Amino acid sequence: MTAIAADGLSKRYATVTALDRISLSVEEGEIFGFLGPNGAGKSTFINVLLDFVRPTDGSVELFGHDCQTEGVAARDRIGVLPEGYSVFDRLTGRQHVEYARRSKDADDDPIEILDRVGVREAADRPASDYSKGMKQRLVLGMSLVGDPDLLILDEPTTGLDPNGAAEIRSILREERDRGAAIFFSSHILEQVEAICDRVAILQDGDLVAVDTIDGLRQSIGGGTKLLIDVDGLDEETVETVRAVDGVETATVRDGTTLEMTCTNDAKMNVVVELQRLGADVVNFRTEEASLEDMFVAYTGGGRE
Amino acid sequence: MSWRVIARMDGALTAEPRSTRLLLGLPAVTVLAAAYLYPAFGTEPITTARFTGFVDGWLATVVPLAGILLGYDAVASERESGALLLSLSLPHGRDDLVLGKALGRVGLLSGVLLAAMVVGAGLVVYPFGRFVAAPFCGFVATTLAFGAIWTNLGIAASISTATKQRAFVIAFGLFVLFVLVWDGIASGLRLGLNRAGLVDGTLPGPVRFVFDLEPGAVFQRVTVGFLDPSAAVDGPWYLSEWAALVVFLLWLISPLALTYSRFAGSDLS
Structure with missing residues (x-):
């Protein structure tokens, strides 16, 4: 029942x-x-x-x-x-x-x-x-x-x-x-x-x-999040990446790491976009998205 | 029967603090003092039936005070603090809650009044008085109902607002209006109309009817009309003891019924 x-x-x-x-x-x-x-x-x-x-x-x-x-x-x-x-x-x-x-x-x-x-x-x-x-x-x-x-x-x-x-x-x-x-x-x-x-x-x-x-994880970016270490990361770069089609969230961690959730298709576009901006990509890895990442993706970062 | 659980807990919680005991002691001491003094100051014959007419005026002041103070806090402070939410999370309806609170608190006041009346009857009868059962029992019942009217008015104030302070203002305002200033308004009006030459002596019947709607006046008219053999009610039919009895019963039920319907439909948080 x-x-x-x-x-x-x-x-x-x-x-x-x-x-x-x-x-x-x-x-x-x-x-x-x-x-x-x-x-x-x-x-x-x-x-x-x-x-x-x-x-x-x-x-x-x-x-x-x-x-x-x-x-x-x-x-x-x-x-x-x-x-x-x-x-x-x-x-x-x-x-x-x-x-x-x-x-x-x-x-x-x-x-x-x-x-x-x-x-x-x-x-x-x-x-x-x-x-x-x-x-x-x-x-x-x-x-x-x-x-x-x-x-x-x-x-x-x-x-x-x-x-x-x-x-x-x-x-x-x-x-x-x-x-x-x-x-x-x-x-x-x-x-x-x-x-x-x-x-x-x-x-x-x-x-x-x-x-x-798990279902939530699947529905955003195959359940992974992208961590890109960039030299000389600035707010403008983040804004531009955020505007890329398929990107759900993009935030800065520790000043140099761009942390984002996005659809699989968007991953390559992000890297291309970073190249175009002249950002220096030092490292590139993925991590399983936590519930928090999904939550931010769904609510637009409104967590308090 | 979930109101029983509420009544039992609320009765026990209410009876505990010293302030409640003082409050309940007030009508008890009043009854006992009146019963002690009545054989000395009352007119012959000394009976428990005629005692009703001796004590009813005192009770018309003291019982409302006890009832209103007992009732006004029944729901409001629990609502303000949030303890009400704990009760209503359990399988209790809001009707169970209000019924349980009313019966618990009316039960307390009734128990004290009843005990005081029994001892009081002893004081009246011993050594020279006579116990006349029927009118006295009727008087005890009427007094308990009068206590219930004022306790219910207090509870009605309690469920009609969201804070203890506002409930107190409403409840105490009713007490001040009906018990302390009501007669003054009636006398002032009578004096003024007499002065103006519009009436001769007493107020016209319909105006008296309006002023006599006050619970204490109704209580005394019921007592005089039905129970005290030394006095009688006069005037047109709408000033009779029967009309008073109907008004009395309306006071017992309607304030709580009217405020409950609003309480039942309101959002609690």
Whole structure:
């Protein structure tokens, strides 16, 4: 069964279109990364799934339940880490998990959950005294209550150090292996690359790509990027190369290396163009494009 | 039954801070003080039925204050901080949330009022008074409903705006308007119209009806008309206790129902 099915979902505010006719589906048992620069509409999309925000047009379903008209049923089988939440002022960590447990009518042991997300030691302290990272772990713990069939996580690794982020990723893998679908948004590409089966890239409310990471790689320049060491590289040269047909991105690394993604056909044209400009090509190599390169290619360098 | 989970948690969280306990102590102490003084200052016969007419004026001031302060923060500060998003990420509807909050907080105030009334009845009856059950039980029910009206008004203020501060201004504004200045406006109008020679004595019936729509006035008219044997309601049908009862029930339901429909359709973030 399809975990998330969005159909032409739009959200317009007075002057801004936050989401423009988004259609996508997330299948059971996959980890789906939702990427985009800040302000691209990722959280708006998630907030529509959770019925915090009403769409202007279109609809979205979780396991066949419309998120707006059957919100409670739609949220019945999911676990959520929302954006912009705050913990309850006077509840301890354990009481938070207890609240989620009663709300979902589940029978998890709160201490086991807190142990799994690494805040067991703080179980009986007020959650408002937790650090940002501990709060994040606590709410992730609440989302795991009742073995949900879908986890919706908005920037789950915010506030965590790299080790913490790795722990979270291993929890997400465990959940996927259990059979849960995972939908999470992020602007930290390394994390998405490390874990996602498929990704969607959102920019200014538009879905610009939905594919596997390999698929994305194939669609830009055969998945490679070109590194050309040039003597006396200047901004004008970069501009000219950028204008060559088939070149998606061109940036300068370390002052002397031109780094670019382009279609295979364009590679030769670039070298010819450099020759014509009288640039001195010292070295020429290729490298597998990272998700970041693809992201830049798709969003025009809008990453923040 | 997900409102039960909300009611239980919210009731427990609300009852905890000392400020809430002081707040809830206010109507309780008022009932007990009135019950203690009534046998000394009331007129014979001393009964729990006639006690209703003695205490209702006090309660008409104190219960609104407790109710409004108990209600105004029900949703607004959680909405402002974002804790609301945690609750609504769980399988709770916004209707469950508001119902749970209302029942949790009305339950707290009702519990305290009920306990105070039971002890108060003892103070009235012992040693020379008489316990008249039916009107007194009716009065307890009416007082609890009156507490619910004001708690609901506070919650209505809480869900009609996005910040705690604005909710407080709206809720406290209602209290000031209806409880503190309303009678003054009515008296001023009466005085002015009398001075101008437009009316003789009391205000005309329809104008009185408008002024008597205020919840405290309705509460007292219901008490006087149905419960206190020492007094009676006079005037045309629309000033009768039956009309007051209808208005009373409307106050109980409509403020929350009207503001809820807007809350249900609004974007929360």
